[in-house]
Amino acid sequence: MLSASTTLRVFRNLLLLVVSATAGLAPAASAQALSVQLDPAQTKIEFALGATLHSVHGSFRLRNGAIRFDPTTGTVSGAIVIDATSGESGNDGRDKRMHREILESDKFPEIIFTPKQIRGALAADGPSKLEVTGQIRLHGQDHDITLPVEAVSGGGKLQLTAQTVIPYVLWGLKNPSTFILRVSDKVTIDIRATARVSSEGTPR
Numbered sequence: 001m002l003s004a005s006t007t008l009r010v011f012r013n014l015l016l017l018v019v020s021a022t023a024g025l026a027p028a029a030s031a032q033a034l035s036v037q038l039d040p041a042q043t044k045i046e047f048a049l050g051a052t053l054h055s056v057h058g059s060f061r062l063r064n065g066a067i068r069f070d071p072t073t074g075t076v077s078g079a080i081v082i083d084a085t086s087g088e089s090g091n092d093g094r095d096k097r098m099h100r101e102i103l104e105s106d107k108f109p110e111i112i113f114t115p116k117q118i119r120g121a122l123a124a125d126g127p128s129k130l131e132v133t134g135q136i137r138l139h140g141q142d143h144d145i146t147l148p149v150e151a152v153s154g155g156g157k158l159q160l161t162a163q164t165v166i167p168y169v170l171w172g173l174k175n176p177s178t179f180i181l182r183v184s185d186k187v188t189i190d191i192r193a194t195a196r197v198s199s200e201g202t203p204r
Contacts, residue, residue: 032199034122036158038065038080042194045082050184058089060111062193067115074118076134082111102174104139112137113145127152138166139173158195163188 043062048055060082067078084105088095099105115134122128130149135142145164152159169175169185177183 032071034069034071035198036067036069036078037196037198038062038160039194039196040064044190044192046190047087048188048190050186052182056089056094056183058087058095060084061086063110065193065195069118069122071122076115076118076132078115080113080115082113083109084111085109097176102168102176108138108140110137113147122151123153125153132162136166138168138171141172143171153197156197158197160191160193160195162191165189 040062043065045060045062046057047059048057063081063083065078065080067076067080069076084103085099087098087103087105089098113134113136115132117133118130119133120128120130122130128151130151132147132149134145134147136145137143147162147164149160149162165186165188167186175183175185
């Protein structure tokens, strides 16, 4: 049987251990929500569509993008809006057909990505690898999507890169193939963006 002094010493050591462990978790628990504002002027959204003769390359412009991210829970709110009417591939005839018959951008002028969850830790300074899940609204329909994102933090800014493949035919858009020219039913999207990051109105 332990003496009273020994019991007190054991209890004190256990208490110190619990306090130390709790202190180690404190920074994560007190992490503040972050505001991320994408800069349209420093954002490139490029696409590549495979074809029998050559791949078709083009781009879209970012209209706006603002999200609020809670590092503790990974939850996200906000949206990233792409100007569907800005799509161009360097060929006027092909682009007119893309907007008239494929995107129908007069009816659906925006492509909207609404993030729901971010998995992975965002470093305060340096590189991070994240997974962003959410929904993309394309041609008036919502589709679940997960984006692998590489981020580099520094100086109150984020440099973001992401690539994904969109099965646009499966999602209900028309395949632009002709009798002579056959094109893929999937399009690859590459995104490179610069964002301003702040915490409670104060740049990181």
